[in-house]
């Protein structure tokens with residue numbers, strides 16, 4: 001395998017007090033041109049993971065351990081100012097809420113051009129390039145649209161502007177944090193198609209965050225499953241769907257509503273995620289896991305390789321057999 | 330935008346109609362007889378009646394009112410017997426004085442208030458924030474006439490930095506003008522600096538928590554760029570909405586400050602008019618201040634629409 005463009009090792013973040021961990025020992029790699037899907041329930045720490053990589057953690061949250069290696073350079077070892085210089089050039093991010101992510105009193109074109117200007121592109125050229133980017137993200141009549149304001153645009157169009165801002169950076173790594181969650185269903189599909197197309201065209205290295213495994217299936221090469229701030233499983237997308245190793249991954253799969261599933265059998269995962277202030281000592285999934293044994297609650301299971309490209313954090317991963325639906329019933 | 334403006338202008342005219350009605354009604358509301366100013370107590374009833382006739386006071390109220398409106402529409406605010414000249418001319422002569430006092434005060438208040446508010450917000454909960462907030466509270470609490478007298482005692486009487494009062498027209502001597510206007514304008518601005526500093530701080534703190542600031546941060550902009558290009562323009566929108574109120578308060582405050590610093594502006598004219606029951610001067614002066622106030626607010630509305638594109642939609 002080539003050297004990963006992004007490698008996160010042992011990332012741990014805590015609430016500023018220090019006792020409550022939000023992310024614990026998160027590690028993964030992203031290959032150039034690869035799409036890594038990050039999936040997990042709301043509150044599992046997906047956004048904190050994205051913001052950690054960007055160096056944009058909220059004040060209340062601190063990174064207490066871990067390396068964030070971008071193209072061979074550990075960002076976590078840089079001064080805040082040097083890390084900032086990576087944003088908008090090597091690193092870019094698309095946020096979940098297009099309605100509030102744009103500056104309401106600045107022309108949308110200027111909000112894109114601003115990124116280009118940072119790279120030393122002269123104003124006139126930046127304006128032209130912004131129009132090109134608007135065309136790239138399929139915003140109709142880009143020449144007029146660049147002069148518009150965010151309130152004149154729909155949610156889907158605003159998210160396209162956000163994508164144009166991200167592309168303007170021409171980043172080595174792009175992080176998309178639930179970019180379609182806040183949109184209407186039909187618009188979701190359009191934005192997802194657009195991102196997939198742009199990723200292919202430009203060979204983007206993309207971390208795609210979602211709580212929706214259905215979306216993962218459409219875009220990801222590999223998948224990281226996050227549970228309560230820990231990596232539960234990481235594997236190529238086919239293995240996640242065909243041969244999941246962590247009981248939580250299985251439960252997630254079973255909860256996808258499928259057209260061919262008999263009506264009324266929509267499975268939800270029983271129980272609730274432990275609250276961040278009261279994480280158990282052992283496996284964080286234990287309170288909901290139908291396979292729990294005594295040893296599960298003694299210490300936190302390490303992320304262990306099940307095969308060369310699949311790892312799960314469970315004391316008794318399933319092995320190589322096909323998942324048994326009955327086991328979940 | 331055109332509709333927005335049309336609405337505002339229509340609103341201003343309604344207010345103007347009401348204000349002019351009230352200015353007219355002053356003559357009926359204030360106790361005492363307007364003729365008392367011109368006649369001593371020994372005047373015969375016949376003399377009083379003749380004067381009332383000359384002043385039009387013997388006409389039915391509705392006629393007087395129509396007459397009043399007819400005149401003000403032509404810019405005629407009446408004649409002051411005491412000053413022996415037209416009220417309009419008397420006001421126009423003093424208007425630049427009051428406007429320069431209020432204008433300089435407004436400029437000072439905006440510059441000092443907005444800067445202090447930004448410094449406080451950027452250093453939220455650290456010592457510069459506390460210094461600004463304490464100073465702002467002081468500025469809001471201190472009575473301006475008291476501050477004016479203190480400044481005169483300290484800077485004019487004791488140290489002789491500034492004249493104790495009076496006014497030099499800018500056309501005669503620009504430096505002398507500045508010398509005569511700085512202290513009164515500062516005095517007048519102090520309360521508003523406190524008010525604007527607190528507004529700006531609160532508004533800036535709110536804006537800095539918004540998602541689009543995080544977007545700006547994700548673009549790798551420096552803290553200064555984020556503040557100037559994204560924070561400030563948004564934070565100023567609510568500050569601008571109160572700029573009209575501030576301008577109005579400064580015009581009102583100027584009336585008092587002109588007394589303290591013996592500045593011959595419209596405020597002194599009106600107060601002189603009140604003391605001598607010179608009704609045309611009182612009526613005309615108040616109406617004039619109201620017109621200026623409305624004009625300022627209209628200008629602020631236009632500015633507001635220019636800054637915040639969302640307003641233009643309405």
Ligand SMILES: Nc1ncnc2c1ncn2[C@@H]1O[C@H](COP(=O)(O)OP(=O)(O)O)[C@@H](O)[C@H]1O
Nearest residue numbers: 022041042043044045046047048049058060276
């Ligand atoms: N600004 C913040 N300050 C403190 N804690 C936060 C903040 N934002 C999120 N958290 C906490 O971090 C945890 C992970 O949140 P988040 O990363 O937003 O989850 P997700 O994106 O997967 O829904 C949650 O328990 C949440 O309460």
Ligand code: SF4
Nearest residue numbers: 283286289296314315
């Ligand atoms: S470690 Fe135990 S409790 Fe945790 S997922 Fe595996 S079987 Fe379930």
Ligand SMILES: [Mg+2]
Nearest residue numbers: 046047177178
């Ligand atoms: Mg999130």
